Amino acid sequence: MTANPEISVKIAADGSQATLVAPPGLDASLLTQETLLFQVKAAGVLIVQEVERSVSAFAAAYGSGAAARSDIVARWDPPVAGEDGRVEWHKGFDPRPEHATPSEVRTDHYQGQHYVRVKTGDVVGIAHRPTGGTDGRDVRGGVITARAGKPVAIKCRPMLTIDSGGRIITQADGVLVLSGNELSVTQSLDVPGHVDFSTGNIDFPGSVAIAGGVGSGFKVTAGGDIHVGGLIEVAEIRCGGDLIARGGMAGNGRGTINVVRNVQIVYLEKVAGALSGDLIVEREIADCKLIVGRDLKCPNGTILGGEITVTGSLVVKAIGSESYTPTAITLGDVPLLQSARGKVAKMVEQINATLVQFAEQARLIKLNPRPSAPDKEKLTEISFEASQQNQELAKWAAKLSEIETAVTIQRKLDVHVSKTIHPGVTFHIGAFAVEFKDAAKGPIWICWDEQKQLMYRTGSDAARPLADIAKIKRVAQAAPAPARLSHGHGGLRKAS
């Protein structure tokens, strides 16, 4: 069989199709499926069933050859590209900012948190592997290699693992962060701007670093330190470590701080709260109600108005103002520990009362020389309960003893004022109220002497009675020094 030169087979350059072309006027009897297939095959086209059907249809359609004919008789099988690897985030764990809860969906705009908190062992998503794709075939039968899918673009840092099933599992508590294509769990939360409606309240177990300020009405709670770069407005700050603010806090009477360790801040204005450590203020403490667990250091600033309790030493440039601003400072008191002491003492009292009840119940049962079986079981119960209560008592008594020791260590009177104590200032020291009717020029140092007399000293002068420059009134019975309890519960009642 020879090819008919008048019939041509045109193959697209990319091999995607082959077209059979026949001019008019050819001898139709010679245009059989067999002869045409020969021509198509000779052109290099792979003959498959579909091609056979197309060529047969071509021959039938050519008919008597009244007109030229051109039909596509072969098509390629195009390659199917593989799917790229991807991460399917589980609900609530998508760290991409655009997937945060939309503000219009939130009912409490302050509550909307735009970061993803995770705990160890959370499965945050599934990493789907890329697929290889399906190869194609051109009309000549040549293989067209499919493009394989790309691997997952996200790289997991050490705090995350991917198991054989592709599950992305956190290995630590913290915040899930997707930075570029790196997924990590971080124990510190960075807030790049302000704490406002764009972030919602912050409640984080580790440390929090806020580049900007904290807006009014927002709460920032951190198990570790809190760093704030800007102004803290009427906000609530709860901190398990240090609070370090590069600006001030304008609380407007409603802003609060509760800090387990130290506070370092530029100024505090109309703020209430307590801290267990030192308070270090650069400029001013105005109209605040604060309890400071240890020292207050404001060597270049003023305490103006408000009520401040300082357990340890007080170093300040000035207190009060020339306009007689009432400023009350309680010194040497340990309210934070006193509160704890009160609670523990109450527990001890309750346990003792319970033990007395047990002892009385047991005594009544034992009055019967032949107790019944239920009586004997009741006595067993009482004995067991009393044993439990005694263990509790020992625990609380030890705690109480620890607190007493801490109170003794922390309580002191050590005041340095470098410039002025203005009239209107009152120091509450133990049972005494020390009122300054006239300005006392510094540097001035106030302390107890060995005879427990309130003394002051200026510069290098000898110490003089504080009563020389201030009015001292006994206002209340001094809080008695807490009675020392022995360790364990030897000194406390114990049920028999």
Next chain:
Amino acid sequence: MRVFVVDDSKTMRNIVKGVLGTIGATAIEEAGDGQDALSRVDAFNPDLILMDWNMPVMDGITFVKSYRGAKKTTPIIMVTTEAEKSRVIEAIQAGVNNYAVKPFTPEGLSKIIETTMAKAAAKKAA
């Protein structure tokens, strides 16, 4: 130590469990009568059985006789208000290893358990 506590009083079982918690029991199973205990004791495979005497359905002494009848050697402590000498003898003859009389203190029960387990261990080693 795996301990099977059998007592019809839940309060008493809790008390005993409290004591066991202080002496390092690793697994505790409870039953409210001898019959229930008998049906589950093999599956639990205890190191020690603490058994009340007076219980509904099947009392403690019947359990002990039945259990020892099956040649089981797990130590049993009878924890009961039955303090009369004749009762103690009956229990010992039935196969009880030790006896704790109510009322007992947590410390007292701990001591009885420790003594019983030490004796059982020595017997096993001999």
